[in-house]
Amino acid sequence: MRAAATHPIPPIEPVGQGVRRPLWSVMIPTYNPGAWLRKTLESVMAQDPGPERMQLEVVDNGSSGDGPEPLLREVCGARAAFYRRPKNEGAVANFNECVQRSQGHLVHILHSDDYVLPGFYAEIERLARLHAEAALLATRCFFVDEEGVITDVTVRLPELERGGRAAEAVFYETPLQFPGVVIRRGFYEAHGGYIPSLAHVPDREMWARAVSLGGGVVSPEVLACYRRSGSNYTAELMRSGENIHSLLQLEGLFRERHPGFSGARARRATAEIALRQARTFQAANDPVSARTNWRLWLRTATWQQRAEERLRAAARWLFGRNGQHSR
Numbered sequence: 001m002r003a004a005a006t007h008p009i010p011p012i013e014p015v016g017q018g019v020r021r022p023l024w025s026v027m028i029p030t031y032n033p034g035a036w037l038r039k040t041l042e043s044v045m046a047q048d049p050g051p052e053r054m055q056l057e058v059v060d061n062g063s064s065g066d067g068p069e070p071l072l073r074e075v076c077g078a079r080a081a082f083y084r085r086p087k088n089e090g091a092v093a094n095f096n097e098c099v100q101r102s103q104g105h106l107v108h109i110l111h112s113d114d115y116v117l118p119g120f121y122a123e124i125e126r127l128a129r130l131h132a133e134a135a136l137l138a139t140r141c142f143f144v145d146e147e148g149v150i151t152d153v154t155v156r157l158p159e160l161e162r163g164g165r166a167a168e169a170v171f172y173e174t175p176l177q178f179p180g181v182v183i184r185r186g187f188y189e190a191h192g193g194y195i196p197s198l199a200h201v202p203d204r205e206m207w208a209r210a211v212s213l214g215g216g217v218v219s220p221e222v223l224a225c226y227r228r229s230g231s232n233y234t235a236e237l238m239r240s241g242e243n244i245h246s247l248l249q250l251e252g253l254f255r256e257r258h259p260g261f262s263g264a265r266a267r268r269a270t271a272e273i274a275l276r277q278a279r280t281f282q283a284a285n286d287p288v289s290a291r292t293n294w295r296l297w298l299r300t301a302t303w304q305q306r307a308e309e310r311l312r313a314a315a316r317w318l319f320g321r322n323g324q325h326s327r
Contacts, residue, residue: 007253009192010096015103015185024054024121025104025185029094030068031061033112036227037068039148041075043115047122048079054121057081058112059098062088068112092202096193099185106137107185113227114179117142120223124182127217131163135187135214136207139223141177146229153222154180160211160218167212171254171261172269176207179224187214198253200237200246205253212258239281239289244274244296264302271300275309 015021026044030037048054056076060067062085069082085097098109106128110116120139127137143152155175159166169175181203187210194202210216229235237243247270254261278293301309 007195007197007249009195012096012099012185012188012193014189019103022051022053022055022104023125024049024106024108025102026054026056026108026110027098027102028056028058028110028112029061029091029098030058030063030112031088031091031094032063033068033071036113037071038075040110040112040115041072041080043117044110045076045079047116047118047120049121051079055081055102055104057083057098057101059094059101060084061091061094062086090196090199092194092196092199095202096196099188099193102185105185106182107188108182110179113229114177115225115227116179117223117225119221120180123219123221123223127219128184131215131217133215134163134217135184136181136210136216137183138176138181138216139219139221141180141224141226142222143177144225144227146227148225148227150225151228156220157218160216161220163215163217165212165215167208167258168260170204170207170211171258172266174204176203176218177224177226178203179226181207183210184214198246198249200243201250205250208254208258238277239286239292241274241277241289241292241296244270244277244293244300247273248300267300268302268305271297271302271305274300275305 028040044056048056056079058068058072058080060069060083067084072080072082083101085094095109099107106124123139124137127134131137140154140156142150143154145151154177157169157175159169183206191209191213194206196202198205207216237246247266251263251266251270254266255263274293274297278290278297281289281293
């Protein structure tokens with residue numbers, strides 16, 4: 001698939017001849033990971049089918065000191081490989097390093113603060129057998145907080161539960177999360193890796209690319225966990241508003257690639273995210289991040305959205321006054 005000149009798709013080279021090819025490659029990208037990495041590793045080891053069927057490797061992006069290797073050895077011993085990149089070129093470049101170093105037919109990129117639940121790999125293998133043509137294989141995910149408490153769950157995608165190419169499912173929101181998604185290495189080889197210039201949404205772009213070109217299937221089972229944390233990479237991008245800029249870039253790519261894509265609908269959805277972030281940071285007493293996201297909301301919102309927000313603000317003010325008078 002062609003990308004805009006400003007968003008080139010990095011190539012992924014095929015696995016070399018003579019290299020042993022397991023079914024699975026579970027690749028864990030890290031950068032100064034904390035204690036959550038233990039849970040990540042343990043969740044994979046609990047379902048480990050052995051080295052003949054699963055490559056397990058941590059790909060470090062230049063962590064300080066010894067990085068994650070001591071913890072890796074404590075949990076996995078010699079079972080897992082460790083590779084440290086010579087230069088930190090950003091999170092997305094590390095995702096592509098994971099893909100390039102993978103040797104298995106099914107590639108699972110599992111972030112060091114996420115984890116899988118019992119039965120994840122068995123369910124993906126079942127989907128892979130039933131849908132041999134599908135490039136993307138996935139399950140639903142729980143959202144968990146820093147303590148591992150479940151706070152939400154991704155929605156079902158009925159249009160993809162029996163397989164298909166309904167990429168519209170990921171055009172305007174993020175119903176899939178990284179820990180629940182597996183992509184065949186053959187697709188990466190044919191269509192390239194993650195686009196580094198899409199700092200916040202390389203996953204959304206990849207999911208849409210894989211489903212539209214190779215097909216996808218999503219199980220209704222919830223078998224992976226995505227951790228929300230105030231200190232992770234996504235939270236940093238939300239504070240700076242970079243996730244909104246990335247969504248606007250993605251809108252341009254989708255408009256170019258997909259004739260049925262609605263730029264107006266996407267812009268409205270992006271504005272709603274900026275508004276939600278502005279309110280969240282305002283409530284968290286983070287005025288700098290709140291102002292950044294308010295400005296992005298003003299830039300992206302339609303006149304209807306602005307009018308609706310003015311009405312909501314007036315209602316809040318009126319309710320507050322009446323509440324004070326009633327006391």
